[in-house]
Amino acid sequence: AQSVTQPDIHITVSEGASLELRCNYSYGATPYLFWYVQSPGQGLQLLLKYFSGDTLVQGIKGFEAEFKRSQSSFNLRKPSVHWSDAAEYFCAVGEGGGADGLTFGKGTHLIIQP
Amino acid sequence: EAQVTQNPRYLITVTGKKLTVTCSQNMNHEYMSWYRQDPGLGLRQIYYSMNVEVTDKGDVPEGYKVSRKEKRNFPLILESPSPNQTSLYFCASSSRGRGDTEAFFGQGTRLTVV
Numbered sequence: 001a002q003s004v005t006q007p008d009i010h011i012t013v014s015e016g017a018s019l020e021l022r023c024n025y026s027y028g029a030t031p032y033l034f035w036y037v038q039s040p041g042q043g044l045q046l047l048l049k050y051f052s053g054d055t056l057v058q059g060i061k062g063f064e065a066e067f068k069r070s071q072s073s074f075n076l077r078k079p080s081v082h083w084s085d086a087a088e089y090f091c092a093v094g095e096g097g098g099a100d101g102l103t104f105g106k107g108t109h110l111i112i113q114p
Numbered sequence: 115e116a117q118v119t120q121n122p123r124y125l126i127t128v129t130g131k132k133l134t135v136t137c138s139q140n141m142n143h144e145y146m147s148w149y150r151q152d153p154g155l156g157l158r159q160i161y162y163s164m165n166v167e168v169t170d171k172g173d174v175p176e177g178y179k180v181s182r183k184e185k186r187n188f189p190l191i192l193e194s195p196s197p198n199q200t201s202l203y204f205c206a207s208s209s210r211g212r213g214d215t216e217a218f219f220g221q222g223t224r225l226t227v228v
Contacts, residue, residue, distance in 0.1 A: 009154070043118075043204060043219040051214050090156060096212035099147040100164060106156035
């Protein structure tokens with residue numbers, strides 16, 4: 001069975017500092033990997049996705065993520081965070097990006113300090 | 115504008131009183147799904163549908179029903195709600211299931227059962 005682990009429940013970062021959110025997955029084949037963001041009172045927005053090819057993927061809002069097969073990881077990074085990045089972040093894995101088969105991690109709550 | 119619309123956004127109800135949360139998408143998507151989000155548990159899939167009249171259970175289907183009579187609509191039915199169904203619910207849709215596709219999420223329905 002597929003699973004996703006986000007080891008950090010909360011992360012606090014100062015505005016302007018760099019950010020890395022960790023995600024480890026368990027999957028039997030080559031995974032499809034995703035990062036979603038949920039701003040307060042909003043639905044989920046796709047930040048980026050990895051299907052194949054270049055292991056460093058660029059997303060929206062200045063985010064990027066790197067797929068490392070040997071470590072079963074797909075960590076999310078941003079070089080300089082803004083106060084508007086405060087949100088809940090979810091890593092997900094599936095056989096594709098469809099609505100039927102995504103397995104989500106428990107989420108990481110990002111707090112931005114001024 | 116392409117969107118997934120859930121109604122209501124907020125609902126407080128009493129134990130045992132049947133309720134329906136509606137979900138509608140305007141993208142002609144075949145796949146639709148319901149998730150519940152609980153603190154510390156992330157998003158868990160309740161039911162999904164691959165097309166009209168085709169539905170299947172997700173990870174946490176107990177206490178819920180769904181129907182897919184039209185392509186655009188995928189209502190979630192709680193026949194006899196209980197307090198443990200207090201949660202934030204998300205509907206999602208996608209054009210495909212597996213492979214290179216993207217799930218679009220509604221803004222969520224916050225349900226409280228007292």
